[in-house]
Amino acid sequence: QKEVEQDPGPLSVPEGAIVSLNCTYSNSAFQYFMWYRQYSRKGPELLMYTYSSGNKEDGRFTAQVDKSSKYISLFIRDSQPSDSATYLCAASPGSSYKLIFGSGTRLLVRP
């Protein structure tokens, strides 16, 4: 079993839809959770960074962590075609540890 599991998709939604991207993890020691966006043939871009449980909002993006169920989510409101990319979740036990990545979910937002 991988430490961080993510549905590879692809997930196809119409423009303006609310997108929900999810990951599950198995290591209860994970405290730090990140979401990265990666466009084709580019390096990943850090979108959201959360510590422990709770919600964090930044513009159209909301990251949610539920440590009781080991479930992390990224919501994108008013999705745009420019949001079409692969979204990677990542987790680690501490800030000085290496990140464990999910396999990535490919998102396609149709105009």
Next chain:
Amino acid sequence: GAVVSQHPSRVICKSGTSVKIECRSLDFQATTMFWYRQFPKQSLMLMATSNEGSKATYEQGVEKDKFLINHASLTLSTLTVTSAHPEDSSFYICSARGRGSYNEQFFGPGTRLTVL
């Protein structure tokens, strides 16, 4: 802030040659740098972690004599693929982590290596 650059962005070489890829943190000091490899439509595979002034720590299955990593300063790390072969063709991405507000991993744009 938190910009990481990589050079070159793309390299094509003949089998048997060595290729060096540079990773620089442009606006912060990177205490730790990471090197990843990514195959098409797959996730990132961590190859090694390097701390400034220390030897790199390689992940299981990664040949340290083939993938030489040097982290000589707080802003520069290099990955040298020695005696490259076609199976080494891949997308190589570095990331850097600093202190304080830069205590997250920021990725470079990646280097596409093609070995003929």
